[in-house]
Amino acid sequence: MFGRRERIQVKSAEQLALMRAAGLVVARTLEVLAAAVVPGVSTAELDRIAEASIRDAGAVPSFLGYGVPPFPASICTSVNDEVVHGIPGDRVLVEGDQISIDCGAILAGWHGDAAVTVPVGEVAPADAELSRVTREALWRGLAAAQVGGRLTDIGHAVESYVRSQPGGDRYGIVEEYVGHGIGTAMHMEPNVPNYGAPGKGPALVAGMALAVEPMVTAGSRELAVLSDDWTVATMDGARAAHWEHTVALTDEGPWVLTALDGGAATFAELGIASPAASRD
Ligand code: MG
Ligand code: MG
Numbered sequence: 001m002f003g004r005r006e007r008i009q010v011k012s013a014e015q016l017a018l019m020r021a022a023g024l025v026v027a028r029t030l031e032v033l034a035a036a037v038v039p040g041v042s043t044a045e046l047d048r049i050a051e052a053s054i055r056d057a058g059a060v061p062s063f064l065g066y067g068v069p070p071f072p073a074s075i076c077t078s079v080n081d082e083v084v085h086g087i088p089g090d091r092v093l094v095e096g097d098q099i100s101i102d103c104g105a106i107l108a109g110w111h112g113d114a115a116v117t118v119p120v121g122e123v124a125p126a127d128a129e130l131s132r133v134t135r136e137a138l139w140r141g142l143a144a145a146q147v148g149g150r151l152t153d154i155g156h157a158v159e160s161y162v163r164s165q166p167g168g169d170r171y172g173i174v175e176e177y178v179g180h181g182i183g184t185a186m187h188m189e190p191n192v193p194n195y196g197a198p199g200k201g202p203a204l205v206a207g208m209a210l211a212v213e214p215m216v217t218a219g220s221r222e223l224a225v226l227s228d229d230w231t232v233a234t235m236d237g238a239r240a241a242h243w244e245h246t247v248a249l250t251d252e253g254p255w256v257l258t259a260l261d262g263g264a265a266t267f268a269e270l271g272i273a274s275p276a277a278s279r280d
């Protein structure tokens with residue numbers, strides 16, 4: 001899993017500042033999108049809002065044209081049993097849906113990548129809980145992105161949190177799709193799994209930037225790719241949640257580049273000391 005063919009990109013402080021600017025474009029776009037998620041809105045309309053927000057900031061949507069076949073939109077919109085990579089289109093959101101929105105932007109050659117799961121109106125308590133567990137698992141993973149640690153500390157923190165929750169042994173933690181290094185490209189070395197034993201893989205050093213992105217289902221972790229060649233859904237139809245942030249590793253702790261406040265408030269809630277999170 002931890003191939004040595006490509007080195008992990010280590011950024012200077014100046015380069016991390018550029019990544020922060022890209023991360024803020026993503027953070028502000030997701031904030032606007034979350035507010036736009038209401039019953040009656042289509043996923044295509046969300047995509048239009050996202051592209052305008054990204055381009056108005058002088059950035060370029062990372063996802064548009066990405067991969068094979070080229071991804072046809074600026075965000076991924078994955079509804080209910082869709083896990084990731086859903087394509088925006090005619091689908092109109094209805095009360096009780098839950099949608100994951102994944103957004104990437106390139107600014108001055110540097111990438112930011114983040115995702116949120118948003119309820120459409122009022123959702124079932126189990127869906128709200130699935131999203132809460134996934135989000136908090138993400139933050140436990142971000143908190144484990146510490147200089148001096150090892151890469152799998154992050155996935156171990158994610159998995160441990162999910163399993164520690166009420167009914168946590170019944171959640172599926174997706175393994176086929178994982179987090180990743182990020183910088184001058186969206187997907188770089190290393191892979192960042194959301195499971196596994198701690199203390200393995202590459203050493204975590206200052207200047208690394210990682211996208212941490214747990215995908216958790218309310219059932220089996222088995223997945224299917226739909227006939228559009230992109231949308232990934234659960235095999236059993238169970239609902240899924242997906243949360244993601246881009247984090248920079250610094251000697252003063254993790255700095256969440258795609259959080260508006262750098263992660264300061266949530267790290268404080270969790271009792272994690274990270275001076276880097278409140279540096280701007
Ligand atoms: Mg993403
Ligand atoms: Mg990602």
